[in-house]
Amino acid sequence: MQLSGIFPPIVTPFTTDDELDERALRENARRWMRTRLAGIVTLGTNGESAYVDEDEADRIVAIVREEVPRQKLLIVGTGRDSTRATIAATQRAAACGADAVLVRAPSFFKSQMNAGAFVRHYRAVADASPVPVLLYNFPAGFGVDIPGAAIEELASHSNIAGIKQSGGDLGKIADDVAMARALSKPFFVICGAAPILHAAILSGAVGGILAVACVVPDLCVELYDLARAGRHDEARELQQQLTPLAKSVTSAFGVPALKAALDLVGYTGGAPRSPLAPAPAETVATLRGQLHALGIVATA
Amino acid sequence: MQLSGIFPPIVTPFTTDDELDERALRENARRWMRTRLAGIVTLGTNGESAYVDEDEADRIVAIVREEVPRQKLLIVGTGRDSTRATIAATQRAAACGADAVLVRAPSFFKSQMNAGAFVRHYRAVADASPVPVLLYNFPAGFGVDIPGAAIEELASHSNIAGIKQSGGDLGKIADDVAMARALSKPFFVICGAAPILHAAILSGAVGGILAVACVVPDLCVELYDLARAGRHDEARELQQQLTPLAKSVTSAFGVPALKAALDLVGYTGGAPRSPLAPAPAETVATLRGQLHALGIVATA
């Protein structure tokens, strides 16, 4: 597997009676696949995977698989708190057509989640997975931090293909890149925080899984291309323009805002599941303003 | 429902091939019910509910229900991250015979879990639940803290019967007790941290859900009785004796140690599910020593 480029961690749309909206999911996916995005990440944090049951998860993977052409990648979030459930979800995702799985750090029993626990978990998952496994570290989101030593130990596993580092800590990305250079196999480092995408690419990250790429895929790909091409002045300029919207749909206002922003640009976002609540009007107004500043006229 | 006394948040034993050990579960439950414990809490944090699938959960409730006599209470942990899944689990638990449900604070999307989200979540669950609902707050464990104002708003709901406050913050317990006094309905405050049980009872808590009560149920009930009877010198003495073991099976060494301690006193603890690992030998030695200090001869 070769990993590079920009991936949207897509949302899961629900109908007004809170069921999976299969039609909207498919249409969204189809539309994303008409852009230059490198594939799709489904059932990640932004896909409200924590709120989706196992049956829904399988249907989501199957539907999105039909829309992701073979030359692009379908990456499926399959992390659960137990190793056992993670393996089961991983094997089902692979059977449904996933090209790779993104496995969030297990985070229940936080005080017990030390280096040994992470190594044990990820090794067992990688051993049992039919497809390559990506680690997923997001300390601010999950409340645990995979230690560098554990990442290094796991990176040499033949079925562990890389890591998504979220949260905006460029140092972690740079550390992983430096560590990967000494390996005799590829280990792809992926940026999970749009506000540092430019710097992450410069530091050796191969791509990004970015919520804001759901909303403005082409601008994200453009930023990626500028950074890869060494056109750093233009990249810095575009990075500065993208950052406010990128924050709004993540750290500032979360998934409700991501879904609202999608509604504004013609995708179907819709309401999140409870206990999340739809973005309030003033957040929507902020999003509308940020899209306008990017030259995008909201369609809703 | 009248709520008082000491409850053990029981562990879930697994067989050597990592399946639910129904026989051990039943035998453990039967033995606990021969003590003066007020009932059983199953599928709580210590029951590794985060690692148990929905089918297993149903079987656990059904088995334990058969062992809990009607004059005691069966409380079932049914909290999930989404309101929807929590309601489903709650209704299934009630159908399986739960007397009440203990619903942990939803904690995914931490930055979005504000007072409004907690009120929305718990109200919907309480509206849909056939049995009384207990809130469950454990900031150090879950990474979110239900604000006092949200607790106050929820406490007046006719189907919300109380709260379990874990983590050892006596102030939160005292605040909830003071708040509850102004209500026209009961709102039971339950201590979830054994090291402050004596003080919590003194401050108005009606009981405790305590991991250490799985291991030494009679001593916990004795401490409870002393505190209730105003025999505070004896209570303080016993509290000081219990605290080291209480910490070992929770904050210090977690569920693996709780299971190991159960093995030492003749219950079946066994190995936890991965990514947890069995307690190492030095932890077991510590537990053995702490049991010895309490006058208990380890049987294993």
Place this chain on the structure above:
Amino acid sequence: MQLSGIFPPIVTPFTTDDELDERALRENARRWMRTRLAGIVTLGTNGESAYVDEDEADRIVAIVREEVPRQKLLIVGTGRDSTRATIAATQRAAACGADAVLVRAPSFFKSQMNAGAFVRHYRAVADASPVPVLLYNFPAGFGVDIPGAAIEELASHSNIAGIKQSGGDLGKIADDVAMARALSKPFFVICGAAPILHAAILSGAVGGILAVACVVPDLCVELYDLARAGRHDEARELQQQLTPLAKSVTSAFGVPALKAALDLVGYTGGAPRSPLAPAPAETVATLRGQLHALGIVATA
């Protein structure tokens, strides 16, 4: 030294041109000493000692010393970030008449402040101090936490007389009490969080250093006496009444509110030094209401 009872960690009043208000300081101290308070703590956190220079500190100690009768105790906060400066401040305070010193945990270079650093610091201070030393732990305030093992190691020092545990963690107080029982010398455990005073006394604390005791000294002493006398129902009642005001002048609104509350009851509080700002009108209104609920008519 025998240590027991309730102490107010007194504020430092400033004139309108931000100089030490010596006259107000003296009048406040004189008035506190007409109550049943066991003495005075000066230059603690609430005394804005972080904002007071060394010359002012000496004058404060000298003035307050004149107002504290010999049968009561004058305890002076002398903690600084370096051991060297702490020793110098301690020796000056002793020369000015301090009966004991309260030495906050050093907290600069947080990641280096391990057990070894605390032991090194406090040992050197205790060796050099002409008067008994009290440790002062306040994790939420200082950002560091003196480990129990370090406290235990220090408690046997002949010139370390006890510890003030602030922040409301009853478990730490109970742990220190239990540890102290095994010593061949006294080690006094003092509660620094008024909302848990009752429980702390029950758990073996010998007294309290409480911001709210500046405002309502008699009520705090009454609560202390009820708890010591085993009149726990009355104590719990009074505790519940005191807690809201106690929180307002500490965790909720801080030193500005403590000073405003003092102005309301006829002491001189006045404005804190910048970057603190005086309590806003709505905080003052809250304080006025809380005093009223305690049967106290604000005089300002």
Place this chain on the structure above:
Amino acid sequence: MQLSGIFPPIVTPFTTDDELDERALRENARRWMRTRLAGIVTLGTNGESAYVDEDEADRIVAIVREEVPRQKLLIVGTGRDSTRATIAATQRAAACGADAVLVRAPSFFKSQMNAGAFVRHYRAVADASPVPVLLYNFPAGFGVDIPGAAIEELASHSNIAGIKQSGGDLGKIADDVAMARALSKPFFVICGAAPILHAAILSGAVGGILAVACVVPDLCVELYDLARAGRHDEARELQQQLTPLAKSVTSAFGVPALKAALDLVGYTGGAPRSPLAPAPAETVATLRGQLHALGIVATA
């Protein structure tokens, strides 16, 4: 004032009897000034300013001033917890010849240190300072975080020249750079974390104040020059080489390691003041290895 380039936040050497070692300070300074460093920062965090008294501070500034040529900059750390003391220290530093002052965020009474407090503090300091003021934000070190809105409000002050952002959060640096572009005056953004220097320069930072620049000044300047020249492949390479040592002398092992590393390369580091302790032998061995990897033969 024009601000750019690499500055070392120099250590304060002490004699074996724990007094200021004026001779070593002067020799160190003189030697640094023979490199291509853009000046010196004295009395910063790494200068143990928290452990240095006001008289020593004045002597340090005077001595270093004599060694910093006029075409380079002497920046002096003058932040204290109170506004009043910060102003006094600032005016004394200016009188002693400081070209600018670096004012750390006030951090006592953490819960009161909101945007209003920071604005109040820094405005008063900037109004009273004879020389330009640099803000200094270091959340992990000081336990408080100056909000972006407060930085923006302060950045337009005519005597506030910029900010040092420490802690490795590239997003904060990028935000400040983007904000500064809209101002009608310069506002210099300085990187305080060597592991992200390359990315910070790329993102618009004008320079770095870096502990590791005390140890390997020429390599840091070389990295800075490569980044400014757009030679990003070489810069990334050098960045990766520098990062391990940079971490050792900051987040990993702190000021004791910084001083030990200086001893290894022929400067005088010496022992830190208590409660810090000298770096243990295994840390020194690590440093020696990291210097060796950079092609530097330790001289001690």
